[in-house]
Amino acid sequence: MSADEQIEGMLKEAANGRAITRAEARMLLSLPDNSLEAALLRSTANIVSRRRFGNRGLLLGQIGVDMEPCDGDCAFCFFAKSHTSIQASVLPTEEVIARCERFAAGGAQGVFLMTMHRFGFEWFRDLCVTLRRSIPAQLEILANVGDVTASQLGELRDVGVAGAYHVCRLREGVDSCMPAAQRRATIERIIESGMAWYNLCEPIGPEHTAEELAEQIWLGVELPCRQHGAMQRFPVPGSPLYAHGQISLARLSQIVAVVALATAHKKETTSIAVNVSNIVGLFSGANAFFPEAGEPLAEDRPQDHVAGPEGFTTALWRQSNEITTADCRTMLAAAGFSHLMDTKGGPTTVLHLNS
Numbered sequence: 240m241s242a243d244e245q246i247e248g249m250l251k252e253a254a255n256g257r258a259i260t261r262a263e264a265r266m267l268l269s270l271p272d273n274s275l276e277a278a279l280l281r282s283t284a285n286i287v288s289r290r291r292f293g294n295r296g297l298l299l300g301q302i303g304v305d306m307e308p309c310d311g312d313c314a315f316c317f318f319a320k321s322h323t324s325i326q327a328s329v330l331p332t333e334e335v336i337a338r339c340e341r342f343a344a345g346g347a348q349g350v351f352l353m354t355m356h357r358f359g360f361e362w363f364r365d366l367c368v369t370l371r372r373s374i375p376a377q378l379e380i381l382a383n384v385g386d387v388t389a390s391q392l393g394e395l396r397d398v399g400v401a402g403a404y405h406v407c408r409l410r411e412g413v414d415s416c417m418p419a420a421q422r423r424a425t426i427e428r429i430i431e432s433g434m435a436w437y438n439l440c441e442p443i444g445p446e447h448t449a450e451e452l453a454e455q456i457w458l459g460v461e462l463p464c465r466q467h468g469a470m471q472r473f474p475v476p477g478s479p480l481y482a483h484g485q486i487s488l489a490r491l492s493q494i495v496a497v498v499a500l501a502t503a504h505k506k507e508t509t510s511i512a513v514n515v516s517n518i519v520g521l522f523s524g525a526n527a528f529f530p531e532a533g534e535p536l537a538e539d540r541p542q543d544h545v546a547g548p549e550g551f552t553t554a555l556w557r558q559s560n561e562i563t564t565a566d567c568r569t570m571l572a573a574a575g576f577s578h579l580m581d582t583k584g585g586p587t588t589v590l591h592l593n594s
């Protein structure tokens with residue numbers, strides 16, 4: 240049997256519900272991103288995910304609540320202390336609440352509160368207490384913070400934090416100052432705490448091999464994650480990894496498709512995310528976006544969506560306008576998704592083009 244026939248046979252079985260193995264994932268990740276086989280892979284993942292998730296999409300907002308030159312010092316990051324020029328700042332609580340309200344108005348079901356690797360735990364916990372009392376009840380609070388202890392996770396859970404994003408990143412300990420074992424231990428503590436674990440394959444660059452990608456993806460296949468997916472790395476000028484550039488949307492979608500097929504048997508994984516939000520990903524097995532801003536107000540002008548001096552989102556990395564909940568709904572509707580959903584997969588609102 241030729242390699243092409245082998246891949247076609249494998250993808251037919253995947254379309255019929257068989258999750259791919261790690262060896263198969265490696266083979267699919269090795270395909271040239273604009274090959275016929277890679278197109279078949281993306282199409283197969285599209286069919287599998289539409290059926291699996293009932294043609295529903297999920298929006299989870301993101302708010303960077305504090306920033307400073309970060310001790311994590313990751314070789315790809317905008318905030319790494321060795322090459323950043325940002326000044327320390329904290330987003331005022333009233334502004335966090337206002338952003339949450341606009342995310343909820345746009346159909347988001349949760350919001351990631353992002354900090355640096357080191358952060359003030361008590362300040363963050365108290366912020367979550369205030370938010371839980373102040374923001375719409377359906378908007379889940381999700382933590383995206385540094386490595387934390389089991390008792391800190393218990394405190395966050397007890398004040399209403401529903402889940403936590405934590406990743407053992409590609410080349411962790413090589414391109415970052417954190418050992419992979421430390422990141423993995425935090426992930427295990429999140430799961431043990433009873434909070435939902437949010438995961439991604441990230442931060443993907445052109446230099447990452449099929450073997451490295453498959454290995455990193457597989458932690459989220461072996462351990463129970465609420466969400467898996469893929470995120471590309473944006474090249475930060477002045478950072479050590481800048482020269483590598485960035486992957487294409489075709490490559491990002493190929494990796495999303497592999498994640499979707501590798502987790503097809505996992506009931507606890509209720510969505511597959513792609514970041515940056517893009518329509519190619521929605522035809523490749525992804526059904527979740529991370530909008531950077533909530534519903535625009537009628538009086539907003541486009542330049543109002545550029546991140547201000549405090550707080551941040553991934554738009555800061557792109558040096559671009561923030562992608563809003565309205566932008567995300569438009570892409571989901573254009574891709575033929577029928578509903579938005581909650582974090583467990585239940586339908587919320589019907590999607591219409593131009594809604």
Ligand code: SF4
Nearest residue numbers: 309311312313316356
């Ligand atoms: S990726 Fe996170 S830990 Fe690493 S430098 Fe950036 S903020 Fe710090």
